[in-house]
Amino acid sequence: MEEFYRISRLPPYVFAAVNELKDAARHRGEDIIDFGMGNPDQPTPQHIVDKLIEAARQGRNHRYSVSRGINGLRKAICAYYKRRFDVDLDPDSEAIVSIGSKEGYSHLALAITSPGDTVLVPNPTYPIHVYAFVLAGADIRHVPLCRTTDFFEELTQAMAHTWPKPKVLVINFPSNPTAMVVDLPFYEKVVAFAKENDLYVLSDIAYSEICFDGYDCPSMLQVPGAKDCVIEFYSLSKTYNMPGWRVGFAVGNKRLVRALTRIKSYLDYGMFQPIQIAATVALNGPQECIGEIRSLYQSRRDVLLEGLGRAGWEIERPKASMFVWAHIPEEFRKLGSLEFSKLLLKEAQVAVSPGIGFGQYGDEFVRIALIENELRTRQAIRSIKKFLNAGGDVRS
Numbered sequence: 001m002e003e004f005y006r007i008s009r010l011p012p013y014v015f016a017a018v019n020e021l022k023d024a025a026r027h028r029g030e031d032i033i034d035f036g037m038g039n040p041d042q043p044t045p046q047h048i049v050d051k052l053i054e055a056a057r058q059g060r061n062h063r064y065s066v067s068r069g070i071n072g073l074r075k076a077i078c079a080y081y082k083r084r085f086d087v088d089l090d091p092d093s094e095a096i097v098s099i100g101s102k103e104g105y106s107h108l109a110l111a112i113t114s115p116g117d118t119v120l121v122p123n124p125t126y127p128i129h130v131y132a133f134v135l136a137g138a139d140i141r142h143v144p145l146c147r148t149t150d151f152f153e154e155l156t157q158a159m160a161h162t163w164p165k166p167k168v169l170v171i172n173f174p175s176n177p178t179a180m181v182v183d184l185p186f187y188e189k190v191v192a193f194a195k196e197n198d199l200y201v202l203s204d205i206a207y208s209e210i211c212f213d214g215y216d217c218p219s220m221l222q223v224p225g226a227k228d229c230v231i232e233f234y235s236l237s238k239t240y241n242m243p244g245w246r247v248g249f250a251v252g253n254k255r256l257v258r259a260l261t262r263i264k265s266y267l268d269y270g271m272f273q274p275i276q277i278a279a280t281v282a283l284n285g286p287q288e289c290i291g292e293i294r295s296l297y298q299s300r301r302d303v304l305l306e307g308l309g310r311a312g313w314e315i316e317r318p319k320a321s322m323f324v325w326a327h328i329p330e331e332f333r334k335l336g337s338l339e340f341s342k343l344l345l346k347e348a349q350v351a352v353s354p355g356i357g358f359g360q361y362g363d364e365f366v367r368i369a370l371i372e373n374e375l376r377t378r379q380a381i382r383s384i385k386k387f388l389n390a391g392g393d394v395r396s
Contacts, residue, residue: 009134014357018341022351033380034351035368038176038322040241042296045289048240051281055274065270068261069097069249073276076283077234077249085219093254094227096261097279099271101206101235101248104260106132108231111263112200112256113138118166120158120199122151124355124362126176129204133168141166144361145180152189159197169194172204174217177358177367178325179318181211184218191223191230199229200256206235206248207321209290212298215319221252231256238322239290240282246271247279297322300370300377307381312388324368326352329388337363348387350380 018036025032043049055061068074074091081087089095098104105128113119115137121130122145130140141162144154159166171190173182194201201220208217220230231252237243250260270276304324305315315326327333332340337354344366345351353369355362372380 006135010131014338014354017338018345018351018354021342021345025345025349030349032345032349032351033372033376033383035370035372035380036351036353037371038238038369039371040238040243040322041371041373042241042293044241044245045282047285048242048278048282052274052278055277058274061273061277063273065273065276067264067268067270069095069270070273070276070280073097073280073283074249076280077251080283081219081221081251085222087219087221087251089221089251090254094257095249095251096257096264097270097276098233098248098250098260098264099268100237100246101204101233101250102128102132103246104248104250104264105129105202105204105233106135107263107267108202108250108256108260109133109136109138111259112168116164117168118162118164119168119170120155120162120166121170122172122175123360124177124358124365125170125172126204127358129170129172130359138168142359142361145175145178146361147180152193155193166197166199169199169201170204171201171220172206174205174207174210174318174320176207176321177323177353177355177362177365179321179323180325181215181217181320184222187218187220187226188223190220191226194229195225200253201230203230203232203252205232207238208234209239210294210297210322211320212294212301213317213319217320227252227254229253231260236279236282239293241289241293242279242282245275245279247275247282297370300372300374303374303377304368304370304381307378308384311381311385313384322370324370325355326366326368328364328366331391333364337366341366344384344387347390348380348383350383350387 074095077095078089078091109132113136117138119133119138123142141158143158203220233250236247328340337356341354353367355365
């Protein structure tokens with residue numbers, strides 16, 4: 001039987017192979033230390049949970065909500081952007097709530113893309129940045145985003161040699177998976193490039209608050225005139241330890257916000273209203289929790305990298321995100337990231353994400369998520385050290 005069209009455009013899920021091995025090992029009773037998925041392990045701050053409970057007890061909040069988000073939450077989003085980035089936004093025309101940033105991003109891709117359109121996407125990148133547009137019928141032009149290449153040179157080449165002319169550029173910093181960061185002058189060049197080439201820019205700053213060592217993440221909307229072509233996606237998942245709540249939003253260009261609003265009006269009624277009320281409190285309320293969450297990830301990063309360094313695996317120290325982008329040790333690099341990840345799981349009982357799952361230019365790397373506590377992280381380091389010292393076989 002012929003495969004459904006949109007499903008047929010999706011390649012085999014790279015992470016499935018590691019996930020299957022991980023599940024099988026756990027069924028055998030093995031203790032797997034899982035650095036695979038970027039799934040925060042800490043609870044949501046109590047004042048946010050308390051507001052959810054309070055709002056959920058009120059029957060009037062159990063009705064259908066509104067697909068673009070309640071007025072109070074959209075106002076809180078705009079107030080947050082003003083405080084954090086000194087960016088002025090209109091809550092009625094330049095802000096929209098989404099059921100997690102992935103939903104908003106995917107529905108916007110569906111709203112603005114026609115079959116055969118071309119989209120410029122960094123490589124490696126978070127899979128939804130690619131497959132939201134693939135599912136919408138677009139063709140993808142991958143732009144290498146590596147520390148050994150000049151992104152703007154690659155972007156210029158991609159623009160010059162792509163037909164039909166691309167209409168959208170995806171940007172994600174701090175990057176998932178690479179943890180790469182940029183400054184405001186970088187964003188100024190992106191906006192200038194977009195205007196010169198008549199591109200819309202979809203900026204993803206889901207990890208903007210998970211920054212270390214004095215780095216302060218900017219918003220692309222801080223660039224004068226950015227709202228002419230930029231929409232920016234944000235998530236409360238990492239900033240406030242709210243991944244399962246599925247609260248995100250998009251702000252910026254009015255035409256893109258309007259397009260997303262229109263398509264969502266046909267597809268959903270918004271998230272459960274008590275969640276939106278609690279999210280409003282998250283944005284408007286005490287912000288000390290952000291610093292605490294940031295410190296936790298920084299401490300885990302330091303423990304992991306110092307321990308792996310002593311084990312002989314030297315890894316570049318990321319300045320942001322909840323991920324470490326680790327160059328595979330040279331003696332294992334020829335295996336590729338998928339086989340190395342399988343080997344690490346089998347012999348050291350440590351799960352990581354293979355870099356190939358984020359694009360072809362990630363195949364010499366694995367992504368390590370900082371989601372295990374320091375005790376478990378040290379346990380993983382001991383296992384990895386034994387694995388490395390044994391040349392890849394801890395049973396040697």
